[in-house]
Amino acid sequence: VELTVFEIISIGNELLNGRTLNTNAHWLSSRITSLGGFVRRITVVRDELEEISSAVKEALNRGSDWIITSGGLGPTFDDLTLEGVAKALGLELELNEEALKMIAERYREMEREGALKAELTPHRLKMATLPRGSSPLRNPVGTAPGVLIRVNGSYVVCLPGVPSEMKAIFDEELAPLIESKIKRAFRAFRRARLVGVAESDLAPLIDEVRKRFGVYIKSHPVGRYEGKCRLELDVYAHRPDEEEARRLVDGALEALKEALSGKAERFELE
Amino acid sequence: VELTVFEIISIGNELLNGRTLNTNAHWLSSRITSLGGFVRRITVVRDELEEISSAVKEALNRGSDWIITSGGLGPTFDDLTLEGVAKALGLELELNEEALKMIAERYREMEREGALKAELTPHRLKMATLPRGSSPLRNPVGTAPGVLIRVNGSYVVCLPGVPSEMKAIFDEELAPLIESKIKRAFRAFRRARLVGVAESDLAPLIDEVRKRFGVYIKSHPVGRYEGKCRLELDVYAHRPDEEEARRLVDGALEALKEALSGKAERFELE
Numbered sequence: 319v320e321l322t323v324f325e326i327i328s329i330g331n332e333l334l335n336g337r338t339l340n341t342n343a344h345w346l347s348s349r350i351t352s353l354g355g356f357v358r359r360i361t362v363v364r365d366e367l368e369e370i371s372s373a374v375k376e377a378l379n380r381g382s383d384w385i386i387t388s389g390g391l392g393p394t395f396d397d398l399t400l401e402g403v404a405k406a407l408g409l410e411l412e413l414n415e416e417a418l419k420m421i422a423e424r425y426r427e428m429e430r431e432g433a434l435k436a437e438l439t440p441h442r443l444k445m446a447t448l449p450r451g452s453s454p455l456r457n458p459v460g461t462a463p464g465v466l467i468r469v470n471g472s473y474v475v476c477l478p479g480v481p482s483e484m485k486a487i488f489d490e491e492l493a494p495l496i497e498s499k500i501k502r503a504f505r506a507f508r509r510a511r512l513v514g515v516a517e518s519d520l521a522p523l524i525d526e527v528r529k530r531f532g533v534y535i536k537s538h539p540v541g542r543y544e545g546k547c548r549l550e551l552d553v554y555a556h557r558p559d560e561e562e563a564r565r566l567v568d569g570a571l572e573a574l575k576e577a578l579s580g581k582a583e584r585f586e587l588e
Numbered sequence: 589v590e591l592t593v594f595e596i597i598s599i600g601n602e603l604l605n606g607r608t609l610n611t612n613a614h615w616l617s618s619r620i621t622s623l624g625g626f627v628r629r630i631t632v633v634r635d636e637l638e639e640i641s642s643a644v645k646e647a648l649n650r651g652s653d654w655i656i657t658s659g660g661l662g663p664t665f666d667d668l669t670l671e672g673v674a675k676a677l678g679l680e681l682e683l684n685e686e687a688l689k690m691i692a693e694r695y696r697e698m699e700r701e702g703a704l705k706a707e708l709t710p711h712r713l714k715m716a717t718l719p720r721g722s723s724p725l726r727n728p729v730g731t732a733p734g735v736l737i738r739v740n741g742s743y744v745v746c747l748p749g750v751p752s753e754m755k756a757i758f759d760e761e762l763a764p765l766i767e768s769k770i771k772r773a774f775r776a777f778r779r780a781r782l783v784g785v786a787e788s789d790l791a792p793l794i795d796e797v798r799k800r801f802g803v804y805i806k807s808h809p810v811g812r813y814e815g816k817c818r819l820e821l822d823v824y825a826h827r828p829d830e831e832e833a834r835r836l837v838d839g840a841l842e843a844l845k846e847a848l849s850g851k852a853e854r855f856e857l858e
Contacts, residue, residue, distance in 0.1 A: 331806060334627040336618025337822070340610060343632075348606025357604040359639070360632035362613075365806075369629070376646070393788035394807055395795050431815045434786045441791035460809075461788070480809055516704045518663035518731070521711035525665050536601060536635075537664055539730075539750055545701045552607070 319503040319556045321356040322384065325377040328362040329370055329389035329399050330479055342388045342484055350386075353493060354500050358382060365390060370402025374474065378406070383472055384496070389479030391462040393441040399476050400448055400465065407469055409449040417446040417454035417463050424461050455491040459483050464491060473499075503556045506563035510571055512549040514583030520549065523577050531555075531570040546583060589773040589826045591626040592654065595647040598632040599640055599659035599669050600749055612658045612754055620656075623763060624770050628652060635660060640672025644744065648676070653742055654766070659749030661732040663711040669746050670718055670735065677739055679719040687716040687724035687733050694731050725761040729753050734761060743769075773826045776833035780841055782819040784853030790819065793847050801825075801840040816853060 326346050332338040340362060347357045361377070363369040370390065377385045390399030404411050422438060429436040445462045448454065455464030455475075460483035465476040475492060477484045512520075517539050528535045538550040553570050557563035575585050596616050602608040610632060617627045631647070633639040640660065647655045660669030674681050692708060699706035715732045718724065725734030725745075730753035735746040745762060747754045782790075787809050798805045808820040823840050827833035845855050 331804075332808070332822070334617050334630065335621045336614065339614045340630075344606065344609045347604050351605045358634065360604065360610075360630075362630035362632075364628065373629075392807075392809070394791045395798070396806060428786070433812065433815050433817055434789060439788065439792075442788045445788075482811070516698070518709065518712045518715075519704060521664045522709075528665070534601075536666065537662075538602070539662070541752070542703065545703050547703055552602070 319558060320501050321503060321556075322354070322500045323382045324350050324355045324357045324384045324386065325380070325382045326350075326357065326360045327370075327373050327377065327385060327387040328360065328479075329365060329387055329402075330362075331364050331396075333362050333389075334364055342479065342481055345481070345485065346386060346388065346488065349488060349493070350384075350496070351505070353496050354502050354505070355384070355496065365396040365398055367398050367402050367405065370398055371405040374403055374406035378469065378472060378474075381472075384475065385472065386475045386477065388477045388484050391445065391465070391476060391478045393444055393462075397444070403465075403467070403474060403476060404449040407449060407467065407474070409451065409467075411447050412450050413443065414446055414448040414452060414454055417448055417452075417465075418443070420454055420456060420463050421446050421461060424457075455487050457483055457487055458490060459486045463487075466492075466495075503558055504560040504563045506555045506557070506560070506567040508553055508567050508571060509588040510551040510553070510574065511586045511588065512551060512578070512582050512584065513543070514546045515549065515578065515581055516547045517549055520551075523574065524551075527570050527573050527577075530573065531566045533566050533570045535570065589828060590771050591773060591826075592624070592770045593652045594620050594625045594627045594654045594656065595650070595652045596620075596627060596630045597640075597643050597647065597655060597657040598630065598749075599635060599657055599672075600632075601634050601666075603632050603659075604634055612749065612751055615751070615755065616656060616658070616758065619758060619763070620654075620766070621775070623766050624772050624775070625654070625766065635666040635668055637668050637672050637675065640668055641675040644673055644676035648739065648742060648744075651742075654745065655742065656745045656747065656762075658747045658754050661715065661735075661746060661748045663714055663732075667714070673735075673737070673744060673746060674719040677719060677737065677744070679721065679737075681717050682720050683713065684716055684718040684722060684724055687718055687722075687735075688713070690724060690726060690733050691716050691731060694727075725757050727753055727757055728760060729756045733757075736762075736765075773828055774830040774833045776825045776827070776830070776837040778823055778837050778841060779858040780821040780823070780844065781856045781858065782821060782848070782852050782854065783813070784816045785819065785848065785851055786817045787819055790821075790848075793844065794821075797840050797843050797847075800843065801836045803836050803840045805840065805844075
């Protein structure tokens with residue numbers, strides 16, 4: 319199955335010093351997976367030009383189809399994402415008229431609401447200063463627009479770090495584009511819960527079943543209960559055909575259940 | 589200030605397909621920061637040999653002092669961390685007698701509790717098969733030991749992905765070692781909460797104050813309340829001397845408060 323490969327780059331010191339749990343990358347990987355994409359890697363880097371630029375370059379060199387960054391699009395000195403991306407791609411930064419319009423409109427709206435004065439200060443113009451050739455992505459809930467750049471066969475997308483802004487731009491602007499470009503493979507998935515068998519005892523059976531059915535099986539130990547080992551078994555199949563993918567997952571689970579009857583105390587499908 | 593640089597590598601497909609929120613990396617970065625370390629990067633890769641090995645190699649090439657992996661130490665076919673690390677470091681895998689003793693003892697204990705039979709199957713021996721020269725780290729709550737490898741001037745440490753096991757090995761085995769090796773810099777930190785000033789309007793003041801006091805200031809927008817912008821301002825200073833670090837942070841906050849009096853509606857120190 320041919321896959322469309324994504325990488326996520328999360329930018330922000332707060333993600334590396336224990337301040338902030340990286341829920342953005344989790345949300346993005348979940349949404350991308352359900353759109354049919356394959357997330358190969360998540361990289362979290364600090365608000366430093368070299369770190370951002372090298373992370374983007376490395377992802378491009380791995381041949382990933384989509385590179386999605388979040389964080390570092392705001393007005394402060396340490397919002398360096400666009401400078402880092404421009405450096406990685408060898409592009410100049412320039413004032414983007416479309417982005418400027420979006421930002422000016424947003425500040426006028428906030429002025430009407432009494433939150434601030436709408437003048438376009440240098441720190442605000444910074445948010446409209448994008449790598450040459452960028453398309454801004456409308457931010458319906460905040461100020462800094464997202465940014466989309468086509469690079470040879472790949473896309474680099476920059477989203478804000480504020481979760482509500484990142485999600486809104488992803489869902490409203492990006493998801494439709496991803497859906498129209500993605501190589502579709504259906505991903506069937508079911509989970510079984512198992513009591514009374516240790517992961518190490520299950521390992522040979524998993525090996526056998528995953529080879530027989532061409533599925534991926536991942537076991538997750540979830541502690542012990544009254545001395546008994548408990549496991550979750552996630553079974554996945556990626557196939558162009560939905561029916562076939564489901565059939566393989568169900569077949570693998572049936573085979574596991576049969577092989578474990580009399581050994582496992584419980585085998586429940588979720 | 590000279591820092592001891594850490595990288596975290598999280599290994600597991602479940603961290604990339606939306607199944608699991610990466611709380612391990614967050615916990616590790618928080619603990620490492622409070623021990624005085626500097627976390628430069630977090631990389632999340634799939635359960636694939638090439639991905640693991642390239643991530644470890646890249647971190648070593650960046651000259652990081654400590655590389656801490658979590659995940660992929662278990663008994664199943666897709667637990668590939670030790671193979672990936674061995675490949676990255678050019679080391680053979682071999683049965684480690686000390687690790688074997690730990691594992692055998694653990695299984696005998698579980699047999700006494702009636703959870704399983706203690707025989708050392710190939711899948712269990714796999715957990716004692718470590719890169720040559722490794723030191724196993726006792727796992728007080730699970731089976732797979734952690735692994736410590738000294739590589740030139742750096743340390744590569746492999747911890748399990750099950751959070752309770754990762755935390756126990758870190759706290760009991762690793763933290764004392766890190767504390768004895770780390771270059772100590774005191775990190776002073778205080779947070780202010782601010783209402784009624786937009787991040788873009790605050791940006792020039794932040795620039796000025798951070799330069800004047802030699803501190804790091806990060807502004808985090810936290811939405812609007814009754815139309816007013818709300819911000820959190822995190823102020824940090826790293827200095828060999830604790831007293832000096834605290835003085836700089838307090839001075840910077842005082843200067844911010846003064847400059848904002850009459851502009852911000854509220855300025856509260858946490």
